[in-house]
Amino acid sequence: MTFNRPYRHKHLLGTEGMTADEIHSVLNAAESFFDVSRRSVRKVPTLRGKTVVNLFYEPSTRTRTSFELAGKRLSADVINISTSSSSAVKGESLLDTVRNLEAMQPDVIVLRHHASGAPHYVAERSRSHVVNAGDGTHEHPTQALLDAFTIRRAKGRLDGLTVAICGDVLHSRVARSNAHLLTTAGATVRFAAPHTLMPVEAEKLGVHVFHRIEPALEGADVVMMLRVQRERLAGSYLPTTREYSRTFGLNEARLALAKSDAIVMHPGPMNRGVEIDPAVADGARSVIMDQVEAGVAVRMAVLWMLAAPAEPAP
Numbered sequence: 001m002t003f004n005r006p007y008r009h010k011h012l013l014g015t016e017g018m019t020a021d022e023i024h025s026v027l028n029a030a031e032s033f034f035d036v037s038r039r040s041v042r043k044v045p046t047l048r049g050k051t052v053v054n055l056f057y058e059p060s061t062r063t064r065t066s067f068e069l070a071g072k073r074l075s076a077d078v079i080n081i082s083t084s085s086s087s088a089v090k091g092e093s094l095l096d097t098v099r100n101l102e103a104m105q106p107d108v109i110v111l112r113h114h115a116s117g118a119p120h121y122v123a124e125r126s127r128s129h130v131v132n133a134g135d136g137t138h139e140h141p142t143q144a145l146l147d148a149f150t151i152r153r154a155k156g157r158l159d160g161l162t163v164a165i166c167g168d169v170l171h172s173r174v175a176r177s178n179a180h181l182l183t184t185a186g187a188t189v190r191f192a193a194p195h196t197l198m199p200v201e202a203e204k205l206g207v208h209v210f211h212r213i214e215p216a217l218e219g220a221d222v223v224m225m226l227r228v229q230r231e232r233l234a235g236s237y238l239p240t241t242r243e244y245s246r247t248f249g250l251n252e253a254r255l256a257l258a259k260s261d262a263i264v265m266h267p268g269p270m271n272r273g274v275e276i277d278p279a280v281a282d283g284a285r286s287v288i289m290d291q292v293e294a295g296v297a298v299r300m301a302v303l304w305m306l307a308a309p310a311e312p313a314p
């Protein structure tokens with residue numbers, strides 16, 4: 001299989017500004033990498049001799065593991081650095097850390113940071129390709145791409161679909177990246193959140209804003225639930241988690257408002273019993289584990305697009 005590679009940028013910092021062609025070209029490449037992870041030998045030589053550094057200043061299970069597996073399945077050398085074991089705990093600045101890593105000649109730096117804009121700051125000062133693996137409350141482009149991959153596989157398309165993104169939208173980089181990507185790809189996006197958890201001027205992202213979950217779910221093709229981000233809830237945004245789950249949690253009764261073939265998504269980690277009922281999370285319409293599997297293929301596609309010399313995908 002050959003690909004045209006219209007994603008001709010040095011970095012992947014966000015889905016804001018990506019064109020529909022770029023989005024679909026990443027998803028098409030991910031389709032070709034998807035099967036690699038299901039073979040008995042889960043490795044291709046595409047990035048042999050390349051080095052990927054995963055630099056994570058925030059906790060992560062899925063994102064860090066899937067970037068690591070993506071790099072390894074492409075035969076790259078992969079180094080993982082997390083804050084608790086790096087010199088960041090001794091007070092070294094982000095830029096000093098990156099400069100020192102760059103002295104060791106990596107090809108790609110995958111960065112997760114609690115400050116919005118950190119990957120952009122590094123990208124402007126770096127020789128390497130930079131991939132944003134989540135910056136503060138700003139963007140998480142590979143999550144949106146793996147979500148789009150999962151939706152496209154389940155529904156056969158993105159355009160014309162109605163996607164309800166529900167929960168703690170205010171703190172969610174996943175919601176922002178999905179809003180940019182899905183509206184560009186021709187989907188209708190609805191945000192549903194209590195007033196205190198809805199960003200001001202959310203409409204400017206091109207989404208429809210709801211302050212109750214029920215009308216947002218009506219007729220939706222895709223229901224994407226978001227985690228209540230307790231670590232970013234500095235003020236009193238919520239009364240109690242019990243009240244939140246009673247008014248905003250996704251249960252079977254609420255899901256019945258969506259289309260009968262609607263799929264249920266969650267980027268993880270889930271607060272079971274808070275934003276999502278376990279029966280729904282584990283139910284027949286849940287594609288949450290498909291999202292996790294898609295994460296490896298999409299990150300293989302992204303690493304390949306940025307770092308591979310003009311080589312074909314497998």
Ligand code: NCD
Binds near residue numbers: 174268269
């Ligand atoms: C998300 C994140 O870190 O932004 N998780 C993920 O990457 N799968 C969402 C979250 O933390 O709630």
